[in-house]
Each structure stands twice: as C-alpha cells, then as structure tokens.
Amino acid sequence: METIDIDKAIPEIKKLLEIAAKGEEIIITKNNQPMVKIESIKNINQRPSLFGSDRDIISITDDFDEPLEDFTEYM
Numbered sequence: 001m002e003t004i005d006i007d008k009a010i011p012e013i014k015k016l017l018e019i020a021a022k023g024e025e026i027i028i029t030k031n032n033q034p035m036v037k038i039e040s041i042k043n044i045n046q047r048p049s050l051f052g053s054d055r056d057i058i059s060i061t062d063d064f065d066e067p068l069e070d071f072t073e074y075m
Contacts, residue, residue, distance in 0.1 A: 001024070001025040001026075001027060002016075002019065002024060002025070002026050002027070003026075003027045003028075003029060003034075004016070004026065004027070004028060004029070005028075005029055005030070006028050006029065006030045006035060009026075009028045016038060017038065020038045020039055020040055021040050022040070023040055025037060025038070025039045026038040026039070
C-alpha cells in the first residue's frame with residue numbers, strides 16, 4: 001500500500017492509476033489524514049456464470065427430500 005499527499009498525487013495521477021491497476025492500493029492523504037483509497041476493480045474481465053454450466057458436475061440423489069435415518073426417532 002502506497003500513501004501519498006494530494007498535492008503530490010495530482011501531477012502523478014496517471015502513474016498512480018497504473019500502479020493501482022496492477023493491484024497496489026494507493027491512499028491519498030490531505031493534512032496527513034486519509035482522504036481517498038484507489039484500488040483496482042477485481043475480476044473485471046471475468047465472464048458471468050452461465051445457467052447450466054455445472055450440469056454434469058453436481059448431482060442430487062432421488063431421496064434428497066426424504067428424512068434422514070438419524071432423525072426417525074424424533075418424528
């Protein structure tokens with residue numbers, strides 16, 4: 001994490017944004033107090049999940065809704 005005063009950050013904003021895009025967090029301060037945090041957006045290029053994409057990976061047994069044998073004495 002890099003911390004920089006706002007007066008120094010303004011002329012170097014392009015460089016700071018490039019650093020943040022690589023995963024580094026940047027804190028901009030004013031009068032030694034944190035003011036703004038710049039960080040990259042994670043997974044910006046991640047594809048949204050598609051309905052049915054786990055079709056052959058996950059299966060549910062036919063007796064899924066049946067009571068468990070361990071609980072028959074409580075029923």
